[in-house]
Amino acid sequence: MNKSTLIKIIVNKNQKEIRIDKFLKKKIKNISRNQIQKYATLGNIIVNKKIIKKNYKIKPLDFIEIKISTPTTTILDYLEYKNINAEKINLNIIHEDEDIIVINKPAGMVVHPGFGNETGTLIHGIKYYLNHSNLNNFNLYRCGLVHRLDKDTSGLLVLAKNEYSQNHLLQQFYYKTIQRKYIALIWGNLIQEKGTITGFIGRDPKNRKKMTIFKEDHKNRGKYSITHYKVLERFKYLTYIICNIKTGKTHQIRAHFKYLGHPLFHDSIYGGNKIFMKKQCSNKKIKFLNNCLKILKRQALHAISLSFIHPKNGKCHFFCPIPKDFKTVLENCRNILL
Structure with missing residues (x-):
């Protein structure tokens, strides 16, 4: 798993208004405008504590934060690289839409695989559930965990079903706005x-x-x-x-x-x-x-x-x-x- 790097930039008070991709390409080494636009689309670029669009024009004294690379463990890591088998497990789904799944996890269920917990985890059940989902054009390998619960702690967990949702939720955890x-x-x-x-x-x-x-x-x-x-x-x-x-x-x-x-x-x-x-x-x-x-x-x-x-x-x-x-x-x- 790649580590994320958070870059913070305060725009000079005399800076002219230009597109953020042009501005960041000059400020950050070894990055292309296409990459910057992709980060913006994924919600990895925040200006003045708000997610911006890729055509945003910077203004004097803007506070820019950009996360480079993958910021968290995704379900891709568990399902693809660890070859996890789908398991039919009863999941108490509180809410689901095209972006998120909210689950009421019972006590005793481990959230993700690890030493001593190679089977029977929430992730095994999620893989089975999504493999049998009726959603069209859903990319199983782009959803991810954004937080966890201990094995014997019960209650609510939210999972992201795509990269945009994952980044959107991660920003809220990062800024401690999730209650x-x-x-x-x-x-x-x-x-x-x-x-x-x-x-x-x-x-x-x-x-x-x-x-x-x-x-x-x-x-x-x-x-x-x-x-x-x-x-x-x-x-x-x-x-x-x-x-x-x-x-x-x-x-x-x-x-x-x-x-x-x-x-x-x-x-x-x-x-x-x-x-x-x-x-x-x-x-x-x-x-x-x-x-x-x-x-x-x-x-x-x-x-x-x-x-x-x-x-x-x-x-x-x-x-x-x-x-x-x-x-x-x-x-x-x-x-x-x-």
Whole structure:
């Protein structure tokens, strides 16, 4: 996979108005006007935070950003180069049109193939689904992932069905304008009704399966991350929250609440699979909480809503219901712990 290079240019205040392809050809080495026009068509050129057309004329003090080469892993990488077999897998498709697919991913499903997950992933199912699609002139190998969910996190994912849509969505992720909301159940009684967690998130030096939060980006170990949260309900030993993530780093919500001392319910990697503050619980409450751990056998995290600008149709918003295992535990907590 090629890495992308982001080039930023501020136009001189005395610059005459000329087509952007002519201007960029003079500013960037080893690039043709045809290439520049293609980048514009794909949505890879942004001027003043807006995608422009290939015949756009630059103006004094314009702020130009252009992404060179492929900026993300595409489904082409998985389907063509890794020779992935199509598999008939039940996909819960919330919405589909000629540009995007929005899927409600169940807990337990891996998004893309990797070591130990060579079959049965969302990508295998997508290949089968698109191979049997009734769409005409659809290029299977041009759609792609623009974000992911952990295996045991349920909820909404959007996939692009063409290069233009992919780039359009990637720009929104890049500028953090996509709204992603998650519900979670965490251990303990969270002090604040709402708040923001920040920090540099990176691999835990002692355990490569875990992420950890660094207060400072020492030795470039982490990437800056932001999670906003709000309490929805309190159950004494547990707190039900909703999160709005401004950055989408690996294990972000899971690592952030572990950092606060409130790991997600039944998150085995971050210590949430054991009863929190066990000494303060009665035998009856311990039995109840153990039963809840048997019902919800994975981290209590669900991507409940997704809002973004559709590549062609403007603002759109998608919502999916709370999964049965998560919902059952919430209802049990309301009956027993309130």
